[in-house]
Amino acid sequence: MGKRITLVDLNNFSYYPTISMGLVARYIRDAGFDLEFISPLSNGIKYREREKVETKIDYYKARLIFSQRKPVRWAIMQAEKFPFVKERILNKSKLSNFVINRLHSDTDLLLISTYTENFSICKKVVAEATRRGIPVIVGGPAFNLQSHVDQFLSIDGVEFVVGSEIDDYLGKLLHDYFQGEDIYKYPGVYSREKSAVSNAYIFKHLEQLPVPDYRDFPWDKYPNRIIPYMSGRGCSWGKCNFCSDVVLVNGRLYRSQSSEKVLADLKALSEQVGTNIFAFTDLKMNSNVEVWNSVIDGLPQIVDDPIWFCSVHVDNRKRNGLDGETLMKAKKAGLTRISFGLETASQPLLDDMQKGTTVARLDQFVNDVYAAGISLRATMFIGYRHEKASDLKQTLEFLKKNAHCFERIKLCRFQMYDQTPIIDELTAEERKQVYARQINHLYRSRAYLKYKKGIIKVVHQINSKKLNEAARAFDGVM
């Protein structure tokens, strides 16, 4: 009898299936194994709400969250550490119980895909699997970092952690595993016996990627039937010093699929799932301008009335694909919502973070998006290194001038993540100021606080608007 593999996707934040899980499902089936798929979204575990129409309460919450007073920061950090609060907020015990209840005892191997934030859920599920004698392998995009690998290998019952792009070899690895062969010959395989091995492997043949298999996902539980798709991995710019996406397992080098393959995949997926809604999850959809233009020209020809969403980088290239005329065409081709990283409207800070753009281009872009009638979402942060009152003043002026162009802004406190270039760039003085991944305590002044408050207020006003009707399919997406 064939081996039975259970695949658990612990990442329940999505409004659509996880692409990597769709691919893993395809690889497992293509290798001849029986697959049982457990997604926490099915059977009553709700997706997490990400964005909504803000109320006054959200405004005061933001004021609190952005407070730079150490006692307030300390209190927030303590609350986050308090296990009961975390459990409640993240619904963790419900998640682990759900997975445990669905786990069949005749499973030959349990594969768990997880982010590090789901450590406690993973631990509970693995404990139960071990009690039933089911071996466990854990994987995910964050496992190119040794500390993350070691953390999950410390769970009793986790036999291997895999942190790599497995597209080329997952089926072979699983066959070797069941036959008791050496699986360390595959990149990114770690165990307690062999954990300190660095993995520089990058999968370069994206043209060989199969069409993901999304049949197992709980489509009836998602708010909309949105097909996720990635035309390329990584980012053609890849230089922003704060970016944690381009240090993850599959983001480290930019690679693109051809226009022909992208369009063929989109057609096949539309037929598989029976929908015309797509979310392009590329870090930077305009990395390859040829593919970007092909999607704009080709998608309406292969799918009736497509609706789609993507993220772009407003970079300094002469032809970055984001001129007014192209955006108009994209809108006609179904581009309904677009997201970009504004970060700040201070040129010195944009230069310091190597954002590869200018305030003038950002200004032109947001107005072109507005003129095209596309819903605009941006991410930005407060608290970057060297940030002064004058930087916040420029950002506030930019936001006030262009508030009508935005439908949503995700404003965060600036934080530094493992392996990002900024960590090495910090001066000794800045290192002393790091507190909860942040470095901004040096810059507090009356003017700084005034402009910060102004930014929070404008962002709140923008986020209090109702989303435009057409973009609602993507509310909360990314």
Ligand code: SF4
């Ligand atoms: S453009 Fe975006 S994805 Fe690319 S390096 Fe910068 S932040 Fe990261």
